[in-house]
Amino acid sequence: MADERASDQSVESSLATRLARRFPAGSLAVRNLSRQRLRAGLAMLGIVIGVFAVITLGMLGTALQTAALAELGGLGNQVIISPDDGEENLGPREVQAIRQAAAGGGTVIPLNSGGASVSGPNGQSFAQLYGTTQPAALFGVDNVPDTLRQGVAVGDELAAGLGARVGSAVEIEGNRYRVLAIIDSEGTFSPIRPGSAVVLPPDEFVADDYAQVVVQADSADDARAIADGVRERLNTRQERVSVLSLTSVLSRITEFFALLNGFLLAVAGISLVVAGVSIFNVMLMTVSERRGEIGVLRAVGVHRDEVLRTLLVESTLLGVVGGALGAILGTAVVVGVALGTRLPLSAVLVPTNGLVVLGAFGFGMLIALGGGLYPAYRAAWEPPVESLRG
Structure with a gap:
């Protein structure tokens, strides 16, 4: 044992000497x-x-x-087009021009909107109503059907206040609707608040024109291009629409x-x-x-x-x-x-x-x-x- 220790110490000393000579x-x-x-x-x-x-x-x-x-990445991909002052709604011509501007770069979602009192199993509350054929694309969620027939989708915050769940009934202006889905608003960022919204089929609204159009662009660059294209097509001669691109918010x-x-x-x-x-x-x-x-x-x-x-x-x-x-x-x-x-x-x-x-x-x-x-x-x-x- 002593010889082995002496040998190890000798090796270590030799190694240290070599390193000292080289460095x-x-x-x-x-x-x-x-x-x-x-x-x-x-x-x-x-x-x-x-x-x-x-x-x-x-x-x-x-x-x-x-x-x-x-978390906010989807926010920068939204473009919201609304009627400018003096205009009440967006007609088929405006929607068609928006579709042309967004071709290949995003999904165009025309919206009817309004407000009404909604009654549920456990209460009553005022809610924002939206009419669209593309509710899943509008809010970027997977738990909402692509189309709503004879039913509605209710935001999770509103559903909690009304005591509503999938399969229960809610009443809006005397009409009863079956709840087909609950919109999960967690992690969703949009000026259109999904948590307190009720989404109906668009034919439930009296107006044929649209209150606004939301474009879900594929990327922030596409959102900028779509916003510029809409302005070029609709606002060249006069301000017909208001274009809000949330890309600028994300940049800030x-x-x-x-x-x-x-x-x-x-x-x-x-x-x-x-x-x-x-x-x-x-x-x-x-x-x-x-x-x-x-x-x-x-x-x-x-x-x-x-x-x-x-x-x-x-x-x-x-x-x-x-x-x-x-x-x-x-x-x-x-x-x-x-x-x-x-x-x-x-x-x-x-x-x-x-x-x-x-x-x-x-x-x-x-x-x-x-x-x-x-x-x-x-x-x-x-x-x-x-x-x-x-």
């Missing part, structure tokens, strides 16, 4: 830092805190933006999150700059205390480049170890927040957050290297005679 600057840097563990640890702690702050704030900001845009939200992320990263970056000042102070004090040692090295023939390289490796090691610890802790905290809240983990694990981690780690290393640059340069270029004087 003398790194070996000296590790030895020098180990001699001043408390001071080096405090300097490294500044890098850990700075990188941790940048990663947590940056990743959380990106995750919130990703989650919000995923995106701009807000981008501004918020920039602000958070700037605040976190300040802590990294403070960490750089701490490393600068540590390296400056280290050089001051080791002037005599550096002077002896220079006097026995060690080149100034070797001295410079050793001191820069010391500061870089502080940045690498501190940055790695900060990156691991920051990522773990953000993932923990996602697992413990309603923030989707998929919004955290996006490529942009990978760039945030790499950027914070690289910035931490750069700050550490910059903090040690001047002290190292000063020590390397100081004449050996001056260093030996102390």
